[in-house]
Amino acid sequence: xxxxxxxxxxxxxxxxxxxxxxxxxxxxxxxxxxxxxxxxxxxxxxxxxxxxxxxxxxxxxxxxxxxxxxxxxxxxxxxxxxxxxxxxxxxxxxxxxxxxxxxxxxxxxxxxxxxxxxxxxxxxxxxxxxxxxxxxxxxxxxxxxxxxxxxxxxxxxxxxxxxxxxxxxxxxxxxx
Amino acid sequence: xxxxxxxxxxxxxxxxxxxxxxxxxxxxxxxxxxxxxxxxxxxxxxxxxxxxxxxxxxxxxxxxxxxxxxxxxxxxxxxxxxxxxxxxxxxxxxxxxxxxxxxxxxxxxxxxxxxxxxxxxxxxxxxxxxxxxxxxxxxxxxxxxxxxxxxxxxxxxxxxxxxxxxxxxxxxxxxxxxxxxxxxxxxxxxxxxxxxxxxxxxxxxxxxxxxxxxxxxxxxxxxxxxxxxxxxxxxxxxxxxxxxxxxxxxxxxxxxxxxxxxxxxxxxxxxxxxxxxxxxxxxxxxxxxxxxxxxxxxxxxxxxxxxxxxxxxxxxxxxxxxxxxxxxxxxxxxxxxxxxxxxxxxxxxxxxxxxxxxxxxxxxxxxxxxxxxxxxxxxxxxxxxxxxxxxxxxxxxxxxxxxxxxxxxxxxxxxxxxxxxxxxxxxxxxxxxxxxxxxxxxxxxxxxxxxxxxxxxxxxxxxxxxxxxxxxxxxxxxxxxxxxxxxxxxxxxxxxxxxxxxxxxxxxxxxxxxxxxxxxxxxxxxxxxxxxxxxxxxxxxxxxxxxxxxxxxxxxxxxxxxxxxxxxxxxxxxxxxxxxxxxxxxxxxxxxxxxxxxxxxxxxxxxxxxxxxxxxxxxxxxxxxxxxxxxxxxxxxxxxxxxxxxxxxxxxxxxxxxxxxxxxxxxxxxxxxxxxxxxxxxxxxxxxxxxxxxxxxxxxxxxxxxxxxxxxxxxxxxxxxxxxxxxxxxxxxxxxxxxxxxxxxxxxxxxxxxxxxxxxxxxxxxxxxxxxxxxxxxxxxxxxx
Numbered sequence: 001x002x003x004x005x006x007x008x009x010x011x012x013x014x015x016x017x018x019x020x021x022x023x024x025x026x027x028x029x030x031x032x033x034x035x036x037x038x039x040x041x042x043x044x045x046x047x048x049x050x051x052x053x054x055x056x057x058x059x060x061x062x063x064x065x066x067x068x069x070x071x072x073x074x075x076x077x078x079x080x081x082x083x084x085x086x087x088x089x090x091x092x093x094x095x096x097x098x099x100x101x102x103x104x105x106x107x108x109x110x111x112x113x114x115x116x117x118x119x120x121x122x123x124x125x126x127x128x129x130x131x132x133x134x135x136x137x138x139x140x141x142x143x144x145x146x147x148x149x150x151x152x153x154x155x156x157x158x159x160x161x162x163x164x165x166x167x168x169x170x171x172x173x174x175x176x
Numbered sequence: 177x178x179x180x181x182x183x184x185x186x187x188x189x190x191x192x193x194x195x196x197x198x199x200x201x202x203x204x205x206x207x208x209x210x211x212x213x214x215x216x217x218x219x220x221x222x223x224x225x226x227x228x229x230x231x232x233x234x235x236x237x238x239x240x241x242x243x244x245x246x247x248x249x250x251x252x253x254x255x256x257x258x259x260x261x262x263x264x265x266x267x268x269x270x271x272x273x274x275x276x277x278x279x280x281x282x283x284x285x286x287x288x289x290x291x292x293x294x295x296x297x298x299x300x301x302x303x304x305x306x307x308x309x310x311x312x313x314x315x316x317x318x319x320x321x322x323x324x325x326x327x328x329x330x331x332x333x334x335x336x337x338x339x340x341x342x343x344x345x346x347x348x349x350x351x352x353x354x355x356x357x358x359x360x361x362x363x364x365x366x367x368x369x370x371x372x373x374x375x376x377x378x379x380x381x382x383x384x385x386x387x388x389x390x391x392x393x394x395x396x397x398x399x400x401x402x403x404x405x406x407x408x409x410x411x412x413x414x415x416x417x418x419x420x421x422x423x424x425x426x427x428x429x430x431x432x433x434x435x436x437x438x439x440x441x442x443x444x445x446x447x448x449x450x451x452x453x454x455x456x457x458x459x460x461x462x463x464x465x466x467x468x469x470x471x472x473x474x475x476x477x478x479x480x481x482x483x484x485x486x487x488x489x490x491x492x493x494x495x496x497x498x499x500x501x502x503x504x505x506x507x508x509x510x511x512x513x514x515x516x517x518x519x520x521x522x523x524x525x526x527x528x529x530x531x532x533x534x535x536x537x538x539x540x541x542x543x544x545x546x547x548x549x550x551x552x553x554x555x556x557x558x559x560x561x562x563x564x565x566x567x568x569x570x571x572x573x574x575x576x577x578x579x580x581x582x583x584x585x586x587x588x589x590x591x592x593x594x595x596x597x598x599x600x601x602x603x604x605x606x607x608x609x610x611x612x613x614x615x616x617x618x619x620x621x622x623x624x625x626x627x628x629x630x631x632x633x634x635x636x637x638x639x640x641x642x643x644x645x646x647x648x649x650x651x652x653x654x655x656x657x658x659x660x661x662x663x664x665x666x667x668x669x670x671x672x673x674x675x676x677x678x679x680x681x682x683x684x685x686x687x688x689x690x691x692x693x694x695x696x697x698x699x700x701x702x703x704x705x706x707x708x709x710x711x712x713x714x715x716x717x718x719x720x721x722x723x724x725x726x727x728x729x730x731x732x733x734x735x736x737x738x739x740x741x742x743x744x745x746x747x748x749x750x751x752x753x754x755x756x757x758x759x760x761x762x763x764x765x766x767x768x769x770x771x772x773x774x775x776x777x778x779x780x781x782x783x784x785x786x787x788x789x790x791x792x793x794x795x796x797x798x799x800x801x802x803x804x805x806x807x808x809x810x811x812x813x814x815x816x817x818x819x820x821x822x823x824x825x826x827x828x829x830x831x832x833x834x835x836x837x838x839x840x841x842x843x844x845x846x847x848x849x850x851x852x853x854x855x856x857x858x859x860x861x862x863x864x865x866x867x868x869x870x871x872x873x874x875x876x877x878x879x880x881x882x883x884x885x886x887x888x889x890x891x892x893x894x895x896x897x898x899x900x901x902x903x904x905x906x907x908x909x910x911x912x913x914x915x916x917x918x919x920x921x922x923x924x925x926x927x928x929x930x931x932x933x934x935x936x937x938x939x940x941x942x943x944x945x946x947x948x949x950x951x952x953x954x955x956x957x958x959x960x961x
Binding site: 063064065066067069070080081082083093094095118119 | 275276277278282310385386387388389391392
């Protein structure tokens with residue numbers, strides 16, 4: 001009976017359909033999910049928008065050595081270096097990046113910059129929502145790339161030691 | 177010297193006896209690594225990096241101190257040698273901080289290179305490194321002690337080669353440390369040679385520190401814009417908001433006539449280019465005030481007024497002043513522009529030497545002008561007047577090192593105890609202002625000896641006889657010797673076999689300005705106005721009566737007969753002391769970088785590019801012509817060349833008659849010949865030249881004028897290929913026989929010292945910071961001699 005055969009086939013197929021209907025979903029609920037990632041899940045080693053890290057004192061790790069820019073195959077990193085002074089200490093070494101721009105119009109997320117970095121200052125974050133209607137918005141400045149100041153530094157921020165020793169009120173150094 | 181045969185790594189090497197093993201290896205392409213060895217400095221044997229195996233010697237030998245001998249067999253690359261190098265690098269890195277990412281030398285560090293090539297992958301040392309804070313020794317020299325590997329190069333270059341002795345070694349053994357001569361700071365000539373020669377980042381430049389990294393810059397080898405010696409300086413440029421910014425000057429490209437040398441001005445004084453006071457828009461005087469305007473309006477106004485004055489009052493009512501710091505092409509163009517477009521011979525510049533008299537005296541002796549390289553090799557040198565250490569640092573370097581390395585005999589005749597007396601075989605002091613009499617005496621006028629002060633007649637005659645006995649003597653003099661004294665000196669020189677001459681002018685292209693005819697009575701090549709036939713055929717109609725010189729122009733302006741005054745890159749009010757109020761009824765146009773005293777009285781000020789921002793050629797004071805390349809770029813300024821052409825165009829002149837552009841060859845620009853990236857244009861030009869294609873499509877192309885210069889100016893027909901490839905070419909001095917004697921009163925020497933440089937020096941932060949920090953005591957007197 002061919003008709004019974006057909007019914008059996010349909011029933012078999014629909015059984016899978018109905019079973020899956022009640023099984024938990026594997027499709028990510030992006031962009032309607034909860035949290036800042038709107039439901040997206042990212043693997044730990046995903047190479048997203050870069051993050052410029054800070055050290056344990058809240059100073060920037062980047063010392064403006066330009067090795068990331070040198071390693072970059074798409075030439076999307078622009079740096080201007082400046083020297084740390086007692087009044088303005090931004091990084092742990094003599095030099096810091098006054099300007100650090102990444103042009104995400106060009107970046108191919110290859111990770112060479114992260115590999116080249118001698119101070120582990122530049123890392124890949126998990127950001128991926130960087131689409132824009134305006135290409136100039138895709139040039140990220142240092143302020144957009146920097147990691148947040150560690151929370152524990154609220155009370156222990158770096159102060160300008162010379163000034164404090166000279167009797168001035170302890171004011172956190174800008175950028176820390 | 178006899179040749180010696182040795183074998184290195186199985187290769188047969190033949191070299192003159194006395195050659196060092198390290199040099200013999202180098203001559204056949206075998207690299208022996210070393211830090212402390214530096215050609216032309218004394219041997220140190222400090223770094224032990226150059227250890228090689230020499231057969232029949234029990235231990236490894238330092239190749240930099242081993243002199244080759246017949247039959248020597250050396251091995252530079254066996255396990256023992258490799259292991260020794262590895263250990264040496266490991267020891268050097270024992271206390272060397274691994275801060276390459278922040279070190280200025282990172283990327284061009286010899287220790288880095290050696291570690292990659294010869295070093296071990298890891299170190300056995302576990303000890304904590306001994307850190308010391310960085311020290312600032314002068315406004316432009318910083319010292320980072322832990323980075324120092326004690327090769328003593330800086331100490332030797334400062335002492336032996338510069339004769340300054342500002343650096344020394346304190347303590348002995350493992351606690352040795354390089355230290356400045358005055359406790360914590362340097363009192364020296366601030367030449368920065370120690371920074372250049374440092375193989376690591378221990379000595380760093382105050383002007384460049386932490387600004388960028390070597391591979392981030394473009395490196396452009398061009399000619400220094402300061403004194404008349406024509407050193408090659410390599411400018412590091414990077415993009416900036418308004419074009420290309422120069423961030424560093426150094427001597428990375430050692431191919432110039434200066435070899436290893438560069439002084440403070442060539443190394444640091446490029447920063448006038450981004451001074452905030454620089455003029456970057458055309459200014460036109462409205463209601464008594466200079467107000468910003470547009471290029472079109474400015475050119476239109478200038479063209480209209482100049483054409484009006486020329487047609488109504490005649491060309492004589494317009495005066496032109498050229499510059500000592502513009503290129504040969506611009507000077508030639510200005511000379512042509514004045515005569516052909518403005519119809520005036522009233523063109524002059526600040527004369528810093530009597531070049532016309534020199535050219536006239538050199539008639540029939542086309543090869544008697546010495547090159548800068550000759551000064552390093554001559555067996556005997558006579559310097560009359562001048563203080564080369566301050567005014568011509570490269571010349572002083574050549575003389576000093578010639579004496580040190582070749583035992584040349586140096587004769588100094590001067591009114592002051594100049595520093596070069598320390599190298600001199602004979603130093604003769606004369607009263608101030610009697611250099612001319614000294615020249616006259618040497619030339620055979622015995623009565624001139626009366627004026628030469630205390631020295632006895634016999635002494636003077638003895639000196640003259642001694643000098644006559646010297647072969648291949650180079651005679652160096654400056655603007656103190658003029659007119660007939662120059663011919664007397666040249667006459668004296670012709671009694672000496674193979675004598676050559678150097679006439680010292682003060683600015684980077686003083687010689688070029690003179691050669692290109694920025695004179696009221698001479699055309700390019702010192703051809704008198706009266707004898708203008710060649711130029712008339714080429715240039716067309718021009719006035720035949722000699723024009724006014726600078727001071728006559730000021731008088732004419734005060735009398736109301738000078739209606740137009742055109743100043744290109746010069747400051748006759750500030751520099752020559754002209755009365756600015758004389759020009760109150762004159763239409764004054766000034767092309768300059770800054771609002772100088774002259775620009776302040778102008779009716780139109782046009783912002784111009786400096787020599788680091790354009791291409792062309794410079795002729796140094798010895799007559800060596802070299803290529804100037806574009807390095808920096810500032811938007812909204814134009815080269816003097818372009819401005820002259822645009823003004824000619826605005827007067828209604830047919831530009832093609834001024835600059836012969838276009839015509840034969842290719843018909844497209846190929847997109848690159850005016851490339852924005854510095855250096856690219858010049859490389860492209862070399863390529864085009866090699867293929868016979870040079871297009872010269874643009875009326876602003878200096879190469880089109882260079883063609884004409886090479887054709888029409890005697891002595892300038894040098895090898896174009898070599899010139900464009902960046903080599904110095906010597907222009908032969910071909911006088912026309914009618915040089916004539918100039919009014920000696922018109923010569924105004926610059927009298928710059930090591931730290932000043934006319935208008936440019938005033939706006940250089942680096943030079944000013946050094947001057948401010950300077951002890952009034954001269955460096956020479958505190959040196960350890």
